[in-house]
Amino acid sequence: MSVTTATDTLLDGTHTVLTPEYVEFRFTLAGLYSRFLAWLLDAVIVTLLTGTILTTLSLVMFAFPGFASALSIVIYFLVDWGYAITLETVWSGRTVGKRVMSLRVIQESGVRIGFYHAALRNLARPVDRLPLFYLVGGLTALVSGSQQRLGDMLAGTLVVRERRLKVPSALGMPGDEGLLADPLFVSRVKRLSSEEREVVLTAALRREELRMEARLRLFAALGARLQDALAMEKPPHLSDEKWALLVAAALLPPKGQPRSTPQRRQTA
Incomplete structure (x- = not known):
């Protein structure tokens, strides 16, 4: 997913990036x-x-x-x-x-x-x-x-x-374990680019920090992007967010292993 930098992004030791979905990611600059x-x-x-x-x-x-x-x-x-x-x-x-x-x-x-x-x-x-x-x-x-x-x-x-984030337990139970057991789905998820993987996991881990409007907008765009990247249609019974969470769950490391991610905050 492409991103564009916002103008006047550097304030009080942070760097702000504005995505096409108008969701801001704020990175804490190292001293x-x-x-x-x-x-x-x-x-x-x-x-x-x-x-x-x-x-x-x-x-x-x-x-x-x-x-x-x-x-x-x-x-x-x-x-x-x-x-x-x-x-x-x-x-x-x-x-x-x-x-x-x-x-x-x-x-x-x-x-x-x-x-x-x-x-x-x-x-x-x-x-x-x-x-x-x-x-x-x-x-x-x-x-x-x-x-x-x-x-x-x-x-x-x-x-x-950056800070270490432990994967929330809810992320490991996205609600459609049958799809996670599908070898075709898992193999296609594993072929996602490193940038696509980072966007999916970051969105999944930080979704609770977003306002509802920004959250819906972000996952709608991300869900459509994942359908193209995986060459698979989203199951009709899944929301865009659940679809993205399933992809994130297929990317997760073994249970209990923390994942490092740049320290940032999102605002709508």
Whole structure:
């Protein structure tokens, strides 16, 4: 489901995204302190990885002592960039440090980042780091109003807080277990894109926070979108919301396993 950003979206440490159904999603922006701690942990990991690689290559460096310093610097930057770009791409905008601090990088439109965004924001790190300890990046984030360093501005990304949500018991009992036992339905649900899955699960988990008018409007649009995505017609006895809840139930992890999601609030 596509989303568009609302104008004047950044107020009091939040970023607001307005969907085509006129439902607002508010993401809580990560502060500089938590981002610094996440970076510090990642820096320790990168340093350890670099040391391990250099130790492995020690024989080569011993044979060419004049080349050792330059090689160490090159390897450090390659590991640093590779670590951040790879993890943020495959781990939904998180590194180990961000995971520990419950942070995540997202696009300004509210959806998860891909390789392009991860690469852009991380390749700008040498400038953000100037002269030491991300002084340029930190000052830029302070004056930007959206906590964006230069790399984030270049890539169109934000760092937000996330919180763990336990799936409500009602979501696991949407009222049509027969459809959940249909292999065709389940297999088609599993083929939904990552963005479609996130929209469905977020709508299901946060539906009680919506006003009724916005809730009906959102699930009407989502129900129609799911029929197209699954190439299946909604059973006539199911409402749009129940239909979406069935899809969400088919996407759920094993019972009792929490799911992380960016911290946000919806308003109509």
